[in-house]
Amino acid sequence: MEKFTVDEARLKAVEDNFKSIKDRVMETAVKAGRNPDDVRLMAVTKTVESVYINKAIEVGADLIGENRVQEYLGKKDELNLDGVEKHLIGHLQTNKVKQIVGEVDMIESVDSIKLAKEISRVSVNKGVDTNILVEVNVGKEDSKSGVYMEQLEELLVQIAALDNVKIRGLMTIPPICDSEKEVAEYFSKMYQSFIDIRDKKLDNVRMDILSMGMSGDFEAAVANGSNIVRVGSAIFGARKYF
Ligand SMILES: *Cc1c(COP(=O)(O)O)cnc(C)c1O
Numbered sequence: 001m002e003k004f005t006v007d008e009a010r011l012k013a014v015e016d017n018f019k020s021i022k023d024r025v026m027e028t029a030v031k032a033g034r035n036p037d038d039v040r041l042m043a044v045t046k047t048v049e050s051v052y053i054n055k056a057i058e059v060g061a062d063l064i065g066e067n068r069v070q071e072y073l074g075k076k077d078e079l080n081l082d083g084v085e086k087h088l089i090g091h092l093q094t095n096k097v098k099q100i101v102g103e104v105d106m107i108e109s110v111d112s113i114k115l116a117k118e119i120s121r122v123s124v125n126k127g128v129d130t131n132i133l134v135e136v137n138v139g140k141e142d143s144k145s146g147v148y149m150e151q152l153e154e155l156l157v158q159i160a161a162l163d164n165v166k167i168r169g170l171m172t173i174p175p176i177c178d179s180e181k182e183v184a185e186y187f188s189k190m191y192q193s194f195i196d197i198r199d200k201k202l203d204n205v206r207m208d209i210l211s212m213g214m215s216g217d218f219e220a221a222v223a224n225g226s227n228i229v230r231v232g233s234a235i236f237g238a239r240k241y242f
Contacts, residue, residue: 006051010237014055017235018043021218022060025229028222039222042087044214044232046071047239050078056235057084065089065108065230069096073103089171089211089230091145094118106131108171108211111146116159123164131166133211134159136193138186139175146172149193156197160204169209170194174217184220187212191225 018041026036043061045053046068053064057080064079066072067090076086087106094115100107101122110116110132123130134156137146147155152170159167170193174186190212198207213221215234222229233239 004049010052011055014052014236015059017237018056018059018061021231021234024219025222028219032223034222038227040228042089042211042228042230043235044089044230045075045236046090046232048232048236050075052236054078054080057081063087063228066104067091069100073099076103097122101130102126102128106133106168108133109135109145110159111135111137111155113155113158116155116162116165120162120165129164129166131168132159133169133171133209134167136170136172136190138172138190141175144173149189152193153197153200153202156205157202160202167205167207169207169211170197171211173214174212177217180217180220183217184224187217187221187224187226194225 022041025039025041029036029039040063042063042065043056044065046066062083063085065087086104087108088100088104089108092100092107092109092115097118101119107119107130110119111134119130119132134152135146136152137144137148140148156167159165170190172190174183177183191210194207194210197205209228210226211228211230212226213229215231218229218231
């Protein structure tokens with residue numbers, strides 16, 4: 001194994017970044033007339049070594065998001081996870097469901113009935129309930145996972161009938177946009193359908209979480225109704241892929 005040395009300057013940067021992003025989230029919420037306590041800041045920890053994740057937790061991160069099942073299971077024993085909520089936010093393959101159910105508090109990236117059925121089956125077997133968000137492909141991009149808006153309600157109704165799966169809301173990653181105004185339109189569209197579905201009060205469909213906004217656009221997301229922003233590089237620095 002390669003020798004790993006802790007970068008003290010990076011530790012300090014994680015602390016400073018986390019605090020300043022947290023402040024910006026709160027300020028944006030207040031400016032938008034929202035209760036700042038209604039917006040949670042998730043630290044997205046993919047590719048980040050445990051020591052830096054633990055620094056974020058030490059300075060207040062109480063929600064982390066990981067993309068890959070294997071990576072999360074490999075790191076979790078090194079993390080100080082007392083009081084920290086864990087979400088899986090990356091695309092999940094059906095054959096990995098067995099490993100992740102029961103290990104995280106929420107799976108944010110459910111986008112098919114096939115995946116939801118497997119989550120249900122494994123949750124029943126393990127005797128747990130699994131909270132999920134349905135991922136929406138709001139920009140209809142081929143490169144992205146997620147259900148199209150037009151199919152969303154039908155999928156929600158199908159998932160709602162499954163045992164041990166608890167629908168809690170929606171998640172999205174909008175297309176890369178040239179302007180803040182353009183991305184805000186996607187967020188606003190998501191918020192509108194979040195509210196529409198919530199108001200329909202479908203059986204077994206709770207709509208209390210709208211997860212949207214990342215390092216480059218979390219302020220636009222908060223201004224448009226997000227209640228979880230998922231921030232990685234703005235906290236931990238640019239990702240290095242090995
Ligand atoms: C990586 C990732 C993020 C965070 O992206 P940043 O631009 O680094 O903030 C958020 N959500 C998902 C689903 C991701 O994969």
